[in-house]
Amino acid sequence: MEVRSTYKYARISPFKAREITREIQGLPVSAALDLLAFTPKKAAFLINKTLKSAIANAENNANLKPDGLVVKEAIVGEGPTFKRIMARARGSASRILKRTSHIRIVLTDEIKVETRETRKAKRKAERRVEKKKETAAGATEKPTVEKKPRAKKAAKKTNK
Numbered sequence: 001m002e003v004r005s006t007y008k009y010a011r012i013s014p015f016k017a018r019e020i021t022r023e024i025q026g027l028p029v030s031a032a033l034d035l036l037a038f039t040p041k042k043a044a045f046l047i048n049k050t051l052k053s054a055i056a057n058a059e060n061n062a063n064l065k066p067d068g069l070v071v072k073e074a075i076v077g078e079g080p081t082f083k084r085i086m087a088r089a090r091g092s093a094s095r096i097l098k099r100t101s102h103i104r105i106v107l108t109d110e111i112k113v114e115t116r117e118t119r120k121a122k123r124k125a126e127r128r129v130e131k132k133k134e135t136a137a138g139a140t141e142k143p144t145v146e147k148k149p150r151a152k153k154a155a156k157k158t159n160k
Contacts, residue, residue, distance in 0.1 A: 001110065002072065003062050005054035007103040010046050014076045014101045017043040021074035021103070026116065029055060029069040029107065047074070047103060054105045064109055073106040 010017070020043045024032040029051070036048040051071070058064040079100035085093045 001062055001064065002106055002108045003054055003058040003064065003069075004104060004106045005050050005057055006105075007046060007050040007053070009079050010101045010103055011098070012043055012046060012101055013099040014078045016041070017047065017076040017101050017103060020044050020047050021076050024051070024071050025074045027071055029066050029071065032071050047105070050103045050105050054107050058107055058109075068109045069107045070109070071105065072108040073104070075104045075106075077102040077104065 020036070020039060020041060023039075024035060024047070027035065032051060033048065036044045036051065055066050055069065058069055059066060079102050081100065082098040084096040084098060086096050088094050
């Protein structure tokens with residue numbers, strides 16, 4: 001079952017918040033909470049708040065235990081941008097854009113989402129298998145180097 005929580009109009013740039021959400025995606029809830037607790041960024045605090053809300057939704061609304069939950073999605077969308085003005089030289093002004101975000105976290109207990117470490121281990125195992133195939137193929141068949149025949153040099157022309 002999926003449980004979600006949304007933090008709308010968070011006063012942080014989506015670019016800054018996405019950096020943290022990429023880290024927790026696919027992790028078990030306990031590991032995600034630990035990672036967020038020790039990340040010294042404002043986005044980590046806001047995402048931690050949203051994740052705790054999603055856990056509370058799972059416990060109270062869906063009767064799920066937080067031990068078996070996994071972060072299925074952690075998405076940061078762009079919210080409205082506040083436009084402000086800053087005074088500049090000679091009576092002119094420049095615009096300041098204060099960006100906001102919508103943070104959405106989806107938890108699930110149904111499927112185990114691959115974590116970064118498991119994906120890395122799987123790729124490493126695939127590379128090992130490919131290398132073994134290459135070495136086995138190389139041992140049975142020795143590549144022969146074909147020599148190309150050299151072109152004969154053109155005869156020198158003599159002047160009449």
